[in-house]
Amino acid sequence: MRRTGGILAALGLGAALVVGVAILAPLASLRSDPPATPGGNSSAVGALLSPAPGGGRLSDRVGALQSRLKEGGSESWRLYASLGLAYLGEARASADPSFYVKAAGVLRRSLALNRSDNYEAMLGMGALASARHDFRGGLAWGRRAKEVNPHNSYARGLIGDALFELGRYPDGMAAYQNMVDLRPDLASYARIAYARELTGDVRGAVDAMGLATGVASGSPEDGAWAYYQLGELLFGSGRVGAAERAYRHGAALAPDYPLPPVGLAKIDAARGHPRAAARQVADVVTGYPAPEFAILAGDLFALAGERRKARAQYDLVRATQRLLRANGVETDLEVALFNSDHGLASEWVVMNARSGYAKRPSVQASDALAWTLYTVGRYREARRYSHEALRLGTRNGLFHFHAGMIALRLGDRAGARAHLLKALSINPHFSWIYAPEARRTLQRLTARP
Template sequence: MSRLGDFGSSGRPPRANPPIDDIRRTKEASMRRVVMLIAVSVLGVALVVAAGALLVPWGDRSPASRETDPIAIAERRLERLPNDWKTWAELGLAYVQRARTTGDPADYPRAGKALDRSLAIRREDNAIALTGLGALAAAGHDFPAALRHGRAALAVDPYRAAALGVVADALTELGRYDEAFATVQRMVNLRPDAASYARASYTWELRGDIGRATDAMRRALDAAPNPADGAFARLHLGQLAFGTGDLDTAAAHFTEGLRLLPGHPPLRAGLARVRAARGDTTGAVAEFRAVLTAVLEPAYAVELGDLLTATGQPEAGAREYTRAREAWAAEARNGHPPEPDPVLFAADHRDPAALDAARRLYTRQPGIGGADAMAWALRAAGRPAEALRHADEALRLGTRSALLHYHRGMILADLGKREAARAELETTLRLNPHFSARHAPEARAALVSLG
């Protein structure tokens, strides 16, 4: 039995070769962003650990790939057995998985239709479809609904590891960490595979144990049954390494991930960050532009804007900021719920709307991301004493995030707490001196001013 809290003296979980879960956890234009956010969240790793994906590499739709494509397999079976409720549910799950890899929003409505068809055929005791509805709700950032569907699936089948994953992800996003960690533990105990190891990794990362987080993600890599799952693990291993300032290891993981899943935007964005950190601004800008050509992810546009501004190209940077604002505004008009990235961006640029957006986010997702957004928006609004309470809340698990420590350090500086501010900013740069093209120089300047 594998236990999150009992990996042995080395912190390593036992090796296993288990069967792979049938769903793993990384709407219209807004829903495609769930998978993209695995590269750009406030923690450096997704706030939702989307542990798994499509069996077919990025962009590969060749006839040969269809032999193992779960969507093609399900569709062929449904041609012969149109009332097969299990296959309709499996088709819905496969659409969710593919959307999370490709970012194609068209797969989400397809998933919903397939899952609804499954439930229309078999309303009772349909744990597979309920799990799929939970995953679909999580993709739309409706975490209360995801939790409800996941628990309904477990009521039908308490041993469905996929449903445990949906529940754990929802609890994490809702800031209910003790419950989330216990649920991940149950998942690991039940099925120690790529999906459960990836979630175990995230629980360690949230608690600041990067060594154990890395070990668990390596187990996910060992257990990966296909290139897409291997690329997922490589992406997160790269992000864990980058978060500690280990550029060589990060680059190696991102490069290997791209070999497994060619062209995948989050992996390419990871390499862009490495190039920027190494001083290769030209290469970083070109990589970010290529990524944005493939997918207009506003957070990537902000990173490019920060890089351009920091290297003496403020007008070009402003154009990227405008592009990000317009994309986020379009998503808000389409009903996309608030997220940390646009709130932090608004606070960075002293947008008066930042605080209201932060409150909506925090009300909906009162976890680390929501608390940090509240802290930063309150600081931008000139309310550092209130901001500090939320900054403390964001770090309550001991998360080793350079950005979280930077935010707290700047708030402490605003409050005149010079020694505490200096300690936080030194921690920030010790954790990762390359954490942000915008904020890393600001952290260094603040340290100089603090003396």
């Protein structure tokens, strides 16, 4: 087995991270069974941690667990915990947050029957809290699970994910180091990849995600998820051809899994076919209505000049945001950034961004707040948060675009030019709506010294 103790040490435990959806899914989206422990329910936790649970398999599991619970017995607490984890899997497989309510009910029932050593339910409650963007709750439940089962690597992952979102990066890095030391697998290697990307080591991130693809043996969907994440890393660094190969590998492993087709659609858009790309993403959204994919479809339709279809996708985003809030998901930051990007800037939007930043002060939140402030004309305050967002050295084209536009409004033409060049050098396709604007702005800056 590979020695993993120094993988994160090379980054330095003082390095900070930013947690986002592009590379690192929360604990609830990563799979492998924890080491067997007395009384442990490895298969149930494995269901929780699967990145791409099959909908049919989960439905069968839910039905079987419900039937067993009707029989009663002294182990009902364990069955309730397993059912809660299965409901969380259903939420991922269907992008339907109403399963969160079901999961909360049975996980609480499990804990009411056994609060002392019920680490499966504790992990479930932590994953549920994080899925709802309650990262303080996720941290508390992760620590409880760690106390009950000190050798469980996934408790460390849950703790680390929450700490990153709360801006507590050194502690989060330590949690991830503990996680990979305990078990080098798909979940921990994916986190290493993300950590390296965040600190600007994209090559190291690609290497780590390559390790993740090598251990993604739980199901074809696991492999497809890992190759999609590898493709995202490559696409984000402007390597379109290599990204396409990764996406195609993922699609071949699990043809019905929704993520690789989205990646391949981005390849089409990058090669000048936004209309075909938009239609492909919209087809995915029909069966898997994740808001980030609906936004992507809308932006691609807008790029192709199909405004009516773009508006339909944006309407779906708003409906999904309402559904998420109705099922306990905190969406202040996401709503603020979406509105700022789509012509709905207002003081209310800024208030949402401030609220989100206060609850999860990551560098992603710093960037979102900076951009919402920019859209209402508060450029000096925006610059403060933009600097905060860039403090890790993350090679993120959108961060640099935001910084460049803020600098331009403050009269810093040299700074604006440097940031815009950086954004486009990192990834010429960093944003379907803003990359063209970055090019036009650079042309004006070059024409008027």
